[in-house]
Amino acid sequence: MILYLLLPLLLLFLVIIQSTILDIFTLRWISMEISLTVVIYAGFHLDALRGGLLAFMLGFFLDCLTSAIFGLYTFLYIVIFYFSMMVADKVYAEKPLFIASFTGLCMLLEGLAIVLLYRFLLGADIFYAIPRIFIPQAVVLGLLSPLLFRFFQHVEVFLNAKDSR
């Protein structure tokens, strides 16, 4: 029970680490969106309520700390979570190659959605961000995602073990 109460703080801490330390490691060239892999992992392993809540909280925290349009990441993370859930129902989603490709694809789709929302909601063109930010981000995150998934599995096992005690 205590884990569920601590979860929002842990997720907020993840977003803070992501927007400070990880950004420094990538020289602020691209953003290491570990939170996106958490959402995809949740889509593969959690049920609609728990995963949806997790995606909602992560998106909300990211909106609070980094986004210029409030609600952008909340919406996108919810969509990506349910998209991942649907995909996980239809295919075997545990192979590293699949995880890497799917994470890269989700990152690209997220980037494309941001660019289109900017275009239609605000009338601003940020198409340059696709080759300069989102494609490198998708490649890096895709390559790292199998390792991150393995790490999340350990965390999940650890949390379940604690919870069952």
Next chain:
Amino acid sequence: MTVAAVFLIISLIILSYSAVRLSETGLLRKLVLEIATPIEDVINISFKGLQDVWKRYLFLVGLEDENRRLRHENAVLSGQLNQYREGYLEGIRLRKLLNLKEGFKDRAVAARVIDNDRTTLFKTVLINKGTADGLRVGLPVVTDRGVVGRIIETSWHASRILLMIDENSNIDALIQRSRTQGILQGAGPAGCNLKYISKVEDVQAGDVILSSGLAGVFPKGLLLGVVTGASRREGGLFQKIDVLPAVDFGRLEEVLALVAEGSTQP
């Protein structure tokens, strides 16, 4: 399926609401900012400290003792000198800010930049002053060099500024020489673009761009930037004008938020 629909509808409502109107920051968002700001501050200060330690001391390992002692002394003296220099430079910056502050009719609140997120997709910075100091959403933020942007989110002790180079930023502007008015829109890494200037208008590289004060957000006459190029080649009625912002966003350390006394939220 029902759960998914509920989450999707809630998130869509939040997105649509924030897309159509500039609202005061909600309590939950304020709480998140309040919790995150000190943690980010500590992380950034620690990392800067570690970087300094790495640069100043770790490279000395492996040298002769004498050399090490001398270098250590040198490093200590350099550290002290750096501290004095930092203090001196900070004094100059603060004096400039103070002079600028006295030049405004409105009350100005000086703030320190905590986190600079400008090189990722969204160009925003976090400052260490919030509603407790009189700041609120929509207020203009400047330095002694010119306009920085406007506040888009506030908590009690922190605020987030949308920089003028963000694509989401639009400022009413005028060309100082010809008094022609347009809209200065952020263009990301490219700086800014001055929009809606007719092809018949004479615009030259080096023209100074100022805030026109029309929308009521930015006071009239604040320096925005300098024209770096104007092109009439593209189709349509207007010129394509590139503007280099006056402020170097990579070196932002202290800023001033202008609080218009007794005014309503823009």
